[in-house]
Amino acid sequence: MANGLEAVEPLEGIVAGTSLWADAWWRLRRNRLAMVGLVVLGVVVLASLAGPPIIAHTTGYTYDYIPSEPALIRAMPPFTGPDGHFAWTHPMGTDNAGRDILARVLLGGRISLLVGITSTLVSLIIGTTFGATAGYLGGRVDEAMMRIVDVLYALPYMMIVIVLLAFFGNQSPFGQLILLFVALGAVSWLTMARIVRGQVMSLKSRDFVQAARATGVTPVRIVLRHLVPNALGPVIVYATLTVPSVMLLEAFLSFLGLGVQAPLASWGSLSADGIQNIAIFPWQLLCPGLTMAVTLFSLNFIGDGLRDALDPQARKS
Amino acid sequence: MLKFIIRRLLVTVPMVLVVVSITWGLIRLAPGNFYTGEKAIPPAIERNLREKYGLDRPWYVQYGRMIGNTLHGDFGSSLKYPSTSVNSILANAVPVSATIGTLAYLLALLVGIPSGAMAALRQNSTADYASMTVAMLGISIPNFVLGPLLVLVFSLTWFWLPPARWNGFSPNLILPVLTLSAIYMAYIARLTRSGLLEVLRSNYIRTARAKGLSDREILVRHALRGGLLPVLSFSGPALVFIITDAVVVERIFALPGVGNYFINACLNRDEPLIIGIVAFTAIAVLVFNLVVDVAYAFVDPRVRY
Numbered sequence: 001m002a003n004g005l006e007a008v009e010p011l012e013g014i015v016a017g018t019s020l021w022a023d024a025w026w027r028l029r030r031n032r033l034a035m036v037g038l039v040v041l042g043v044v045v046l047a048s049l050a051g052p053p054i055i056a057h058t059t060g061y062t063y064d065y066i067p068s069e070p071a072l073i074r075a076m077p078p079f080t081g082p083d084g085h086f087a088w089t090h091p092m093g094t095d096n097a098g099r100d101i102l103a104r105v106l107l108g109g110r111i112s113l114l115v116g117i118t119s120t121l122v123s124l125i126i127g128t129t130f131g132a133t134a135g136y137l138g139g140r141v142d143e144a145m146m147r148i149v150d151v152l153y154a155l156p157y158m159m160i161v162i163v164l165l166a167f168f169g170n171q172s173p174f175g176q177l178i179l180l181f182v183a184l185g186a187v188s189w190l191t192m193a194r195i196v197r198g199q200v201m202s203l204k205s206r207d208f209v210q211a212a213r214a215t216g217v218t219p220v221r222i223v224l225r226h227l228v229p230n231a232l233g234p235v236i237v238y239a240t241l242t243v244p245s246v247m248l249l250e251a252f253l254s255f256l257g258l259g260v261q262a263p264l265a266s267w268g269s270l271s272a273d274g275i276q277n278i279a280i281f282p283w284q285l286l287c288p289g290l291t292m293a294v295t296l297f298s299l300n301f302i303g304d305g306l307r308d309a310l311d312p313q314a315r316k317s
Numbered sequence: 318m319l320k321f322i323i324r325r326l327l328v329t330v331p332m333v334l335v336v337v338s339i340t341w342g343l344i345r346l347a348p349g350n351f352y353t354g355e356k357a358i359p360p361a362i363e364r365n366l367r368e369k370y371g372l373d374r375p376w377y378v379q380y381g382r383m384i385g386n387t388l389h390g391d392f393g394s395s396l397k398y399p400s401t402s403v404n405s406i407l408a409n410a411v412p413v414s415a416t417i418g419t420l421a422y423l424l425a426l427l428v429g430i431p432s433g434a435m436a437a438l439r440q441n442s443t444a445d446y447a448s449m450t451v452a453m454l455g456i457s458i459p460n461f462v463l464g465p466l467l468v469l470v471f472s473l474t475w476f477w478l479p480p481a482r483w484n485g486f487s488p489n490l491i492l493p494v495l496t497l498s499a500i501y502m503a504y505i506a507r508l509t510r511s512g513l514l515e516v517l518r519s520n521y522i523r524t525a526r527a528k529g530l531s532d533r534e535i536l537v538r539h540a541l542r543g544g545l546l547p548v549l550s551f552s553g554p555a556l557v558f559i560i561t562d563a564v565v566v567e568r569i570f571a572l573p574g575v576g577n578y579f580i581n582a583c584l585n586r587d588e589p590l591i592i593g594i595v596a597f598t599a600i601a602v603l604v605f606n607l608v609v610d611v612a613y614a615f616v617d618p619r620v621r622y
Contacts, residue, residue, distance in 0.1 A: 154606045156598045158561040166583035167347030289462030296457035
């Protein structure tokens with residue numbers, strides 16, 4: 001009885017053995033697009049993690065390896081060897097310095113996914129804390145806090161991020177990544193705060209919260225142990241949809257030369273390099289760009305599928 | 318209503334000042350300044366220049382002057398282009414950005430609303446799935462991939478359309494507007510679809526159907542009005558996104574818009590120009606949001622101010 005998870009879905013208990021999550025997983029599995037998305041995303045993640053060492057082992061190329069032979073320092077189309085005939089060495093071709101684009105795209109995948117996930121976590125922490133506080137305290141505090149969110153919504157915040165990165169960036173590749181995590185997380189928590197607040201508002205008057213309060217549980221514990229876990233569904237859905245949008249923002253900044261710095265690369269910075277030679281070597285843009293598009297496509301489908309799975313009301317009619 | 322508008326306009330002033338102050342603070346806290354460029358300037362010249370632009374005064378005097386400038390709407394002269402005022406740069410750049418932004422959003426509405434409505438009316442049909450998959454594609458393809466792709470196909474392979482450069486109101490605009498518009502078409506189609514689905518389930522639609530209106534009349538006279546509310550409220554944030562996206566599109570297509578100047582100003586550390594552009598966009602966004610809110614009250618009688 002004291003366990004909040006049972007009290008939220010009282011009807012669920014009648015159908016013995018299917019929890020909210022098992023139900024959601026069952027519905028998600030029947031969503032073909034979301035499952036395709038999951039598989040594609042799995043392939044991209046696996047390739048980014050396992051690919052670079054495999055390439056380094058078989059062909060000797062790493063993301064920043066520039067061949068020593070002058071004849072190899074040039075752009076080669078996909079699946080072409082130095083003699084112009086078919087070869088497996090560079091499935092995505094090479095860039096102007098003769099670097100293997102596949103190895104670079106996979107490194108870019110690591111960085112882009114890392115930025116996407118970490119910044120989403122940052123936004124999750126800020127948004128959940130802010131939203132839960134506002135929703136739980138209610139009244140004037142809530143009104144003031146949500147006014148702040150409204151105001152921030154209506155500001156050209158990306159311009160401030162651009163200023164931040166242009167003036168503070170370019171220190172070290174690692175410092176730049178930290179800066180990106182924080183900057184992107186700090187601008188993408190607004191919707192999350194609204195969602196969490198709404199959930200907390202509707203949950204806090206439930207009996208199990210009253211019971212917890214009556215037994216003397218502190219407000220912080222009530223929020224953390226009873227309210228936040230019960231608001232998890234919509235939060236997970238929105239977090240899944242935040243990952244692609246943050247990755248887009250990262251790519252946008254890297255494209256402008258303000259994001260990830262060389263020698264590291266992300267899909268955005270690789271596309272920016274590729275666009276220079278679009279007329280002669282189009283694969284230099286298409287390979288990183290389309291890899292990114294496919295990844296975002298799957299992430300969006302997974303997010304949509306999760307929303308339909310966790311909130312069946314949304315799609316029914 | 319009038320009171321609401323006046324109050325919101327008054328709030329705009331401190332908000333713009335806050336944004337400008339944050340930007341100014343960031344610029345000043347950052348290591349280096351406009352004169353620590355690659356080309357070293359003799360100290361005597363730098364001293365004279367600093368004196369000319371008032372950069373030798375204490376920080377609070379400079380801050381006060383910056384705030385005063387913003388309140389007067391006169392941002393002084395650019396550091397990078399010494400004889401050019403920030404206002405004249407804005408006067409040249411704003412029409413470019415405004416043109417592509419407005420055309421892109423209009424195109425997005427023109428394509429997004431009909432396709433979203435069609436998808437909602439034939440829910441779960443092949444047409445619905447097809448258009449929603451295309452919409453998802455539009456959301457997932459970054460504009461810096463789509464733009465060059467369009468150039469590659471339409472300008473460099475088929476030679477149908479000019480690839481870049483600002484040429485006033487001309488075919489040069491087709492590719493940038495299309496690139497900028499794609500993601501908003503997709504968003505609007507999705508919003509229209511879900512908004513209409515919600516409305517089509519409601520009682521007043523059932524009433525309209527019961528009294529014998531045709532599907533067409535139900536859609537045009539009853540459903541769209543409520544179903545398009547999410548699209549309307551999206552228009553506020555959309556302007557913020559368009560301004561951001563336009564930065565990339567202007568760079569790809571070499572258009573002399575606000576975004577292009579902004580990035581260059583940031584890279585050059587041209588403080589007056591940065592402040593001017595940030596202040597201008599903040600005002601534009603806040604005023605536009607107010608317009609959207611007012612329009613919302615007209616469309617949705619439940620909303621009162």
